[in-house]
Amino acid sequence: MVPRAEFESYYGRPVIKAPAWAARDIAGYFFLGGLAGAGSVLAAGAHLTGRTTTATAMKVSSLAAVSLSAAALVHDLGRPGRFANMLRVCKPTSPMSVGSWLLAVYGPCAGGAAFCALTRRLPRVGATATGAAALSGPAVAAYTAVLAADTAVPAWHDAHRELPYVFSASAAAAASGMALVLAPPRESAPARYAAALAAVGEMTAMTAAERRLGMVAETYREGRAGALLRAARVLTVTGAAGAAGAALFGGRGRRAGRGGRAGRGGPGARIASAGTGRWITAGSGALLLAGSACTRFGIFAAGIASAEDPVYTVAPQRAAKERAARARKSAAREHAADEDGQGPS
Amino acid sequence: MTHQPHHLLSGVEPDPARDAGHDDPPPRVGFFTDTSVCIGCKACEVACKEWNAIPEDGLSLTGMSYDNTQGLGASTWRHVAFIEQQAPPRPAPDGAPGPEGRTELPLVAGAPDDRGRQAAAGGELRWLMSSDVCKHCTHAACLDVCPTGSLFRTEFGTVVVQEDICNGCGYCVPACPYGVIEQRPSDGRAFKCTLCYDRLGAGQEPACAKACPTESIQFGPLDELRERAARRVERLHEAGVTEARLYGHDPADGVGGDGAFFLLLDEPEVYGLPPDPVVTTRDLPAMWKHAATAALALAGGFALSFTAPAVFGRGGSGAAGGRR
Ligand code: SF4
């Protein structure tokens, strides 16, 4: 880490330019894209395992999310009327180009899946669309991390190895949150497992990212980004824990309910317990959704903060330069020593 | 010549124009900006605005220096930086000859003894002036990430935005490691220096180089400029200006070398330049790999979440249901 005292700049002005993207549009796009993409995987799983209500709910949620995210993307363009220029070329070096094509494939699949599920028509087509959306969904959820990381923004680029895992886990948290809100309790077991996995995954990946970032990790801890990311942690962990806890409630509640029915007019407390389980589940789902949104808005804000303060551009680059110089010097010394050793012979 | 296009993302790239698909391109051209002779007259800024008909973008007084332009942007394609600072103390002030030329402007003309005293107190006051511009990178991140193909590599090896294609996605803006390109708020689209693509086509040199009265801005084939710059640094070093250094000249640096490079008299960050810029797409293959793994992990996680209830017992309530 380079101490701030050694750092120089041109009147404190930023070296790189922060994106002019609106947080609501682009961080919102990250969140909605994740919700849609991961939601399609969940929908396919529910579809395959006969959890029909969940499947339909998640298909509709994914269609809504991807439509909103596309709208946010177009809204953020300087020339929205020219959005079709995105599909003028296909450039693997441009994550935004890759993403546009991904959305062009994924969007109609998600739409087809939702349409067939809602209308209960063309089940074959619906199943195919569901499968295709589930295959392209994870790519939609993960690529937005590359979109952010493939910039000169220190808080994004320097975490380019970890960011895709953070984004995928956050997407899984959002999708399982949505399932916990929408799905009937008897179908919600997979979403509870997924929520727990997602929370663990996100916390692990975030910790790794911050470790990698070194001094730039300050931008993840301070200011607006810090507040958002702290909130995200609390919301995600509470949401996942709540979902698991509600399972215990729900289990007892259901057993109680059955007992109550058998004994005709069981104690009201037991029935209340079943209802409480349902509410805790839905509440946990909402927390997970909010947590995922906070993660995306927090990472977005950290990127802006790291672009606006020149220290985050200069100090890591200076350190890299000095490391390279030291490596060159020691290589030269070794080389010289080798020559000396071989010289006489 | 058996030259294979190889579309490198980073590293030494001898012929960017040919690799961008131009058959038999003219030699790559660029700028060598020798800041040691810049007098801060801003003729380049004015000539650029005039020739390219760039709109006015604020008439504010910054109060930080004579620099009221502040930085490169959508409507500022040449920017003269002014740095007021204490000159670095000379390594051997006593008896050693001071540097010649405009690199050191003492407020009070001092005798060698005087200079020694001032050096001990942190050096004399001096102005550094530098005319900044788009670097026309060998590996240009702006061009790599542009999703519409609006940014392209010209036959001269320069990087130019096509106004009629840009849809204002703004991706190039945070991609540039030098903070050059920007969206014009009133317009939405991205703009930057074209290295006077229109003038080059007509066999003319860019307006800024034409207007520069001290030849601080030199235009020409990049190979020639690099040789000339190396000689200039050598001469300055011989004259005792040991802090003279080239910036962006090295084809092996993080952006494959700049088409517009500089001779500086202090660390790059003092001029607002990044000390060790790297084209972000150098790491893009690694990013895609991690994204693919993350996407697989996402799918795998859900697969696990759907098999777990089946293994531990079916039903809605997960682990608790399993104990039924
Ligand atoms: S300096 Fe920035 S805008 Fe200019 S070519 Fe390089 S990346 Fe593009």
Ligand code: SF4
């Ligand atoms: S703003 Fe224009 S030039 Fe910049 S990346 Fe987008 S389409 Fe390309």
